[in-house]
Amino acid sequence: MRDIKLSESQPKQRLLAAAEQLFAEKGFESVAVRDVTQLAKANVAAVNYHFGSRDRLVALVVARYLAPFNQERLDRLDVLERRAPSKVVPIEEIIHALIRPLVGMVGKTELSEALFCKLLGRILALPEEALSAEVVEQMKVSNNRFMRAIGKVLPTVPQEDLQWRMHFLVGSLVHLLTHQDWLRSLSNGTSGSPALEVMLGRFVRFAAAGLREGVEIEVSAPTGPQALFDF
Amino acid sequence: MRDIKLSESQPKQRLLAAAEQLFAEKGFESVAVRDVTQLAKANVAAVNYHFGSRDRLVALVVARYLAPFNQERLDRLDVLERRAPSKVVPIEEIIHALIRPLVGMVGKTELSEALFCKLLGRILALPEEALSAEVVEQMKVSNNRFMRAIGKVLPTVPQEDLQWRMHFLVGSLVHLLTHQDWLRSLSNGTSGSPALEVMLGRFVRFAAAGLREGVEIEVSAPTGPQALFDF
DNA sequence: GTCTATAAAGTGATAGAC
DNA sequence: GTCTATCACTTTATAGAC
Secondary structure, eight states: OOOOOOOHHHOHHHHHHHHHHHHHHOOOOOOOOOHHHHHTTTOOOOHHHHSSSSHHHHHHHHHHHHHHHHHHHHHHHHHHHHOOOOOOOOHHHHHHHHHHHHHHHHHHHHOOHHHHHHHHHHHHTGGGSSHHHHHHHHHHHHHHHHHHHHHHOOOSSSSHHHHHHHHHHHHHHHHHHHHHHHHHHHTTTTOOOHHHHHHHHHHHHHHHHHHHHTTTTTOOSSGGGGGGGGO | OOOOOOOSSHHHHHHHHHHHHHHHHHHHOOOOHHHHHHHHHHHHHHHHHHHSSSHHHHHHHHHHHHHHHHHHHHHHHHHHHHOSSSSSSOOHHHHHHTTTHHHHHHSSSSSOOOHHHHHHHHHHHHGGGSSSSHHHHHHHHHHHHHHHHHHHOOTOOOOHHHHHHHHHHHHHHHHHHHOHHHHHHTTSSSSSOOOOHHHHHHHHHHHHHHHHOSSSSTTTOOOOOGSSSOO
């Protein structure tokens, strides 16, 4: 599990990459400053010099992933709604807007796909108190926009039910990202760890069905929802 | 958040109750032995004397909740299958067998309902390496039994898909139990924290729809699935 | 910017008196 | 069983030399 790029000559970048890898592997609470500096082959004091404190390093990593994630979510939702100003946007496409940003982000990271997933799962599972006020606000804005969009597609479902179902959806996503070990173990290796793309495909079908529960018109779900969206 | 019963005269019971409360509130990794002894009004050495070590205390708490939880899950599934040996068991009732044990357990604990939920959510979100071999085996047995039962109700869904959907289901449950703070915050207080019963009702509908995704016959879902089951 | 040295507080665990 | 005292170690952070 040593996939830090030591080619990064700047110590600050090395420290950041090392921190992200370790946070992904062991969680934010279980990583000591010394673990980071050791993996980054930097000095013990380097984290405090470059980032101020351990807490500020954590906050930086969280914001560095959460901000663009939420931004691209909103951008994708904008595209969807602009494309169909009057028509309702299919629920599958809304869910895609909610999760596909992961695929774009994994390409830009130094982390392996598996570690990137774990890191984002851990970030999305943080309690509200662990996040800065700005990040919490971002989460609320994103949630509000998506809740309104989903409310338009499923007008017969009470808003409170939708809020709960969104909560369940996030839980499924977090678990998918963070705990693939259990899936492999429980299925006796039958269900391996496929590419992120494939996992998200399964996820969309599950989540769409859950959100739509109780809505009579089930005809709007073609077998290949991805085909409706040009990535 | 101080709801430890100091009436428990036995120090060992006080320590256990204090540990459970703190683990629920802050997570297993963020609780020091000294936090536990302090809340239990016991000596610093008490945890090591009564439980051997911090790790053994954690393992005890985990096993104390996970073992009866899994056991009652299996018992309930037995009842369902014995009741309908030839007929298929509705998916809603299988999910009920999977989650209703929580309701019975919350009554037997000294913890408040909110803390009980958090504790069980944290336990269900532990990585496999953090669990003893026995507990892992229990989880596998339970999973296999339920996977077979669900496979019988949804024979047209490939087993691998069902395994993934079960994984999503567990994620939703963990999130529901552990992160209600986000739900309250994101809904601007609209979606409060109702009784466990109500939350599980919402959960069953969401999870059942997700598991059933793609199965044509959608007629078998009455509006009140709870009414089919006599608790 | 990078290093060593060290501070100051916290960690789990234990020996030994009572 | 319960307590105090303490060990051996780790933690984050910083002062000051280079």
